[in-house]
Amino acid sequence: MSSSFHGKVALVTGGTSGIGRETAVAFAARGAKVVVAGRREDEGFKTVDLIRSGGGEAHFVKADVSQPDQVAALLAEVVGRYGGLDMAFNNAGIEGTPFIPLENYAEETWDQVIGINLKGLFLSMKHELPHLVKNRGAMVNMASVAGLTGGRLGAAYYASKHGVVGITRSAAIEYADKGVRINAVAPGVISTDMATRAFFQDPAVTARIKSLHPMGRLGMPGEVANAVLWLCSGDSSFTTGHVLSVDGGFVVP
């Protein structure tokens, strides 16, 4: 990868752990000023400390992406502090309840998952796009293999991630002639807190999950971060509306 992000501003939602934290650190290592957004202050400050200890520039904003006022305030703070927005990684998400049959799936959990993974993404995009248009920037949305296939990880999670793919594709077309590229990443199972909660409580489930990846292993957060950075960089200048699998061969068409 050749592009530098010096002078650019990046926003990472859910930058408080896992893939978001790793990507925030990677953006900063390439010279970007990074705004880390999330609900958990202590974890957000941890990401900022990691970046600053590496000589980078970062700022934490406490924001819940499912709350319209908080997303509006987040973008106002990004632009107020750094003067604009060049790259947005809409990563915040929750898993809901995996392995629950649809007929037993709680309505409340459905609302939470859709509210964060899909409405939260819509709200983030809505408030980011005017600024990305101004700077002819790039956006990457967090989908999943669950946005490309069916499975047993819970109805709401699949529905939300299929929605992420849909809004990414439609927005990419809407904004292509405005100079904003909009893509998504679709990771397989990546070793993070979420995967630990969802899959690593039972060794039999862990083994089954691993076996779904032809490479025979789980992914690492840095492998997703590399894909996000490429999609935000000038190295992918003719790529928009693409959903990039980062999944060890989980979904090979």
Ligand code: NAD
């Ligand atoms: P994670 O739980 O470590 O990270 C998710 C982050 O999002 C957390 O820091 C959490 O606090 C934050 N978050 C949750 N709800 C939020 C809200 N309403 N507002 C702001 N922040 C919120 O897990 P992760 O694996 O790093 O997940 C990151 C993203 O990657 C999620 O969207 C997830 O669906 C997606 N994903 C994960 C995997 C995997 O196997 N780990 C695979 C595919 C996709």
